[in-house]
Amino acid sequence: MSAQRLPPLRLFAVFEAVLRSGSPQRAAAELNVSQPAISQAIKSLETHIGAPLLDRSTRPPTLTEAGRILQRAVTEGLGRITEAIAQIHAMQRVSPGSVTVACSVGTATYWLMPRLTEFYGAHGDVSVNVMTTAQGTPPITPGIDLAIRYGLGNWTDGRVLTLFAESVVPVCHPSLRQRVQEAGQGFDSLPLLHVNSGEDSWLSWRDYARAVGLPEPRGTGRSFTNYVQATQAALDGHGVMLGWESNTSDLIRRGRLVVLPFPRLQPKEAFYLVIPPHRADQPAVRTLADWLSGFAGSERPVVQG
Known part of the structure; x- marks a missing residue:
């Protein structure tokens, strides 16, 4: 498929929203459109691709092999776009109320992003940009105000605050x-x-x-x-x-x-917030750092029978 024949980018965004949220209904609410519009966008993407992306014979629908292939590409592609935009924002620095947080894509997707809604409710004047890495410890590079890292906490490139233990x-x-x-x-x-x-x-x-x-x-x-x-x-x-x-x-x-009914393991590593010295005095950075630090010791394992 040539670049000229790529489907509209909005279709990929809809596909990603459905996968991330878990259902067309939640994706529709997130994107502020109707559920039929979501379903039509997925069908249009399937037409462009030339293969079904969802197996609709199951309830709820599951990804086909083609859907899994595209899911990997969309996740990585949108992650790169998000990172590029965050870097551009970091270079511009047009707003003193902007904070860029670096973390892994898993931490961003499943931990940080769901909690930012609460943060914005209390601090609507602060704009948070999230820059992700596929895996590993995100480095403190120019434009990074805060980093969420998993490890032993023995880094020397900033002030290290404990967020929560892992299990x-x-x-x-x-x-x-x-x-x-x-x-x-x-x-x-x-x-x-x-x-x-x-x-x-x-x-x-x-x-x-x-x-x-x-x-x-x-x-x-x-x-x-x-x-x-x-x-x-x-x-x-x-x-x-x-x-x-x-x-x-x-x-x-x-x-x-x-x-599943197997033992829970707590590694020696934990999650930490790292604040680089050159950003520690910025009001917006302090606001987000203080808010994130509020999770220290507050995360508790979900136990099921």
């Missing part, structure tokens, strides 16, 4: 948990979803099994290059994921993912 437990779609229970599957035979991040601090299934005293899992399962892709696969019922509390707690509260 990890296997999670999956409710329908998959029911099938696993009915089949009497043990831990070592679960259909697993793997994230190959290349980060030493990112627990693998083998690391988790050894740490909690479970048998090592057999088979390879499905592998992904980032947490957002693996989470989407879990939401589609394709396997069991290592659920990091920071990224899955909201999905569990909403019933879109459920906890």
Whole structure:
């Protein structure tokens, strides 16, 4: 497909909103359009692509193989666009009330962005730009006012404040948990979803099994290059994921993912907020930093039976 024949970019934005929100209804509310308009946009995108993106024979509809391929591209592509816009904003610095936060795409998608609505309700004069990295520890580069990092907290490029501890437990779609229970599957035979991040601090299934005293899992399962892709696969019922509390707690509260009856592991790493010295005195930066620091110790694991 040539650049001239690419579908309108708004169709990709609608597709991403449906995937991220979990339903056309929620996407319609987020984009302030009608649900039929969302459905029509998805059908129009399918026409442009030449393949169905959703399997509508299931309830709720699930991604087809073509849909999963496009989902990966759209997630990465919009993430790059978001990063580029954030960099441009950082260069412009036209507003003293603008703050740029760097974090991983998983942290941005599942932890930070859902909480910014509350922040804007109390601080409508502060504009927050989010710059994401695929994985790893976001660096403090020019234009970055704050960084949310996962690690041991031993960085030296800014003031380090503890946000919250992390915990990890296997999670999956409710329908998959029911099938696993009915089949009497043990831990070592679960259909697993793997994230190959290349980060030493990112627990693998083998690391988790050894740490909690479970048998090592057999088979390879499905592998992904980032947490957002693996989470989407879990939401589609394709396997069991290592659920990091920071990224899955909201999905569990909403019933879109459920906890499996295996031990919860708390890594030695935690989430921290890093404030570079050259931005610490800026009023907008202090406002957001103080608000984020309010989460210190307030995040609690979601426990299910």
